[in-house]
Amino acid sequence: MKRAASAFWLRSPGHGEIRDVTLPEPAADEVVVRALFSGVSRGTESLVFRGGVPESQHRAMRAPFQDGEFPGPVKYGYLSVGLVEEGPEHLAGRTVFCLYPHQTRYVVPAGAVTPVPDSVPAGRAVLAGTVETAVNALWDAAPLVGDRIAVVGAGMVGCSVAALLARYPGVRVQLVDADPARATVAAALGVDFALPDDALDGCDLAVHASATEAGLVRSLELLAPEGTVLELSWYGDRRVSLPLGEAFHSGRLVVRGSQVGRVSEARRSRRTFADRLALSLDLLADPVFDALVTGECAFAELPSALRDIAAGDLPGLCHRVRYDGD
Numbered sequence: 001m002k003r004a005a006s007a008f009w010l011r012s013p014g015h016g017e018i019r020d021v022t023l024p025e026p027a028a029d030e031v032v033v034r035a036l037f038s039g040v041s042r043g044t045e046s047l048v049f050r051g052g053v054p055e056s057q058h059r060a061m062r063a064p065f066q067d068g069e070f071p072g073p074v075k076y077g078y079l080s081v082g083l084v085e086e087g088p089e090h091l092a093g094r095t096v097f098c099l100y101p102h103q104t105r106y107v108v109p110a111g112a113v114t115p116v117p118d119s120v121p122a123g124r125a126v127l128a129g130t131v132e133t134a135v136n137a138l139w140d141a142a143p144l145v146g147d148r149i150a151v152v153g154a155g156m157v158g159c160s161v162a163a164l165l166a167r168y169p170g171v172r173v174q175l176v177d178a179d180p181a182r183a184t185v186a187a188a189l190g191v192d193f194a195l196p197d198d199a200l201d202g203c204d205l206a207v208h209a210s211a212t213e214a215g216l217v218r219s220l221e222l223l224a225p226e227g228t229v230l231e232l233s234w235y236g237d238r239r240v241s242l243p244l245g246e247a248f249h250s251g252r253l254v255v256r257g258s259q260v261g262r263v264s265e266a267r268r269s270r271r272t273f274a275d276r277l278a279l280s281l282d283l284l285a286d287p288v289f290d291a292l293v294t295g296e297c298a299f300a301e302l303p304s305a306l307r308d309i310a311a312g313d314l315p316g317l318c319h320r321v322r323y324d325g326d
Contacts, residue, residue, distance in 0.1 A: 003032070007103035008302050012072045013051025014310075016303035026107045031087030033113065035299075036095070038102045039079035039126030040319040042156060042309060043211055044234060048076050049310040052236040060261065064099040065108065077101035081116065081125045082323075091115070097128045097281060102302055104323055114277050119285040126320055127160070127289055132260060132280040133232070134160035139264035140256070141205055141230045146170040150203045152196075152219045153210025154182035156317050157232055159189060159292050161207050164283070166190040174200055176218070177210070185317070188291035203227055213240045220253060228254040295319040 003023035010016050026032050044061075047053060051071035053061050058070045068074035078099040084091045088110050096113035100106050116125045134157060143149060143165065151162045154177035165173045166189055175186040176199045186193035194200065196218045204227050206219035211233040219229045220242065247253070258264075263271055294316035297305045302321055308314035 003105065003107075005103055005105040006299070007075055007101065008077070008299075008306075009068070009075050010049060010072045014049065014307070015072075016049065016306050018300065018303065021103070023105060023107050026086055029088070029110050030107055031091055031096075031110050031113055032085045032105065032107055033080075033082040033096060033098060033100070034085050034105050035080055035082040035103060035323040036122045037081045037126050037323065038077060038100075038321045039129070040306065040309060040321065041077070041079060041129065042317070042319065045077065045306065046310040047234070047236045048074070049306050052238075054237040057236075063101065064112070065101060065106070067101075075101045075103070079126045079129045080106075081122050081128075082106075084113065095122050095125070097125050097277070099129065102299065102321055104299065114274065114281060117281055117285060120281060123293070123320060124284055124287075124289055125281065127156075127284060127292055127318060128277060128280050129260075130156045130292075130318070131160050131164075131283055131289070132277055133157050134164050135276055135280050135283070136260050136264050137161055137207060137230060137232055137258045138164060139266045140258040141207065141228070142266060143168060143171060143205055147204040148172045148200070148202055148224070150174050150176050150199055150206045150219065150222045151191075152176045152199075152206055152208045152215050152222070153212075153233070154179070154185060154193075155209055155211075156292060158207070158209035159185055159317060160289075161209065161232075162186070162191045163189045163286075163288055163292075172200070176222075179315075185291050189288055205230065207232060209233055211235060213242075216240060216255075217243060220248065220255070223251065223253050225251040226253070227251070228256055231255055231257050232259075234259075292317045293320050296322055299323050 080100040095116045173191045183193040202224045208219040209232040
């Protein structure tokens with residue numbers, strides 16, 4: 001029996017479309033998943049949509065179930081939540097998260113899906129990949145009780161980091177963004193908010209996630225001597241200039257990169273990718289994360305929605321894609 005599905009493809013930079021696909025017959029150790037929701041990873045998928053992935057990073061930036069090659073045609077994405085229609089007994093009928101692109105149905109190995117806890121609504125579970133990035137970042141940063149921390153950039157990743165830091169005892173957390181409207185999100189997450197010029201300095205740690213040169217420079221300025229900037233931004237093919245000739249050396253400041261493609265060295269010997277993702281889904285039981293979902297569209301509307309997101313005409317945090325049953 002042939003199984004039909006529809007998938008979002010980037011035909012060429014700036015031009016997305018919905019294509020019909022035929023699914024393979026599932027093997028005994030595979031599952032058929034019907035998508036319920038997917039999430040747009042706003043920063044990365046905007047870069048992909050614009051054709052901004054540098055050739056030197058084509059291999060590193062491949063998504064787990066990507067089809068095609070950069071800059072296009074390519075099927076890209078990695079925040080899918082769906083229902084297992086066919087598969088092993090322990091997964092059949094379960095809601096699962098998978099690092100799959102935007103597609104109505106798909107066939108993947110059973111080991112590629114992670115059950116969503118009953119305490120986490122399917123629509124919130126699309127944030128699992130973003131929260132996983134935040135978990136890995138905090139494993140890298142290893143903040144201590146009583147630290148003074150700035151999170152610069154109130155996008156999906158920055159807000160996820162701030163939401164987790166809000167649980168740390170005795171920590172001063174301030175979410176910093178140039179958009180004053182993000183103060184509402186900060187309040188929902190339970191953290192302080194400041195515009196860049198008003199941010200508190202003397203920080204032990206600044207987590208930078210704005211993907212802007214100005215944001216990274218301000219992160220350095222907010223540090224106390226011997227402080228660290230943890231850089232989470234992905235700049236694609238853009239170059240960034242930093243004032244390393246000012247207080248950088250005398251203050252013994254540190255800029256450290258963090259990327260979710262590897263489990264943090266601090267936990268690599270004791271945690272797997274599956275452990276990290278399962279933890280992230282457990283953390284999403286907290287309804288505070290609903291503040292990060294700020295827009296939604298039907299799957300059929302995704303080509304125009306992604307075009308608007310990439311152009312900056314559809315601002316917000318997580319844009320959720322809804323798959324109406326077929």
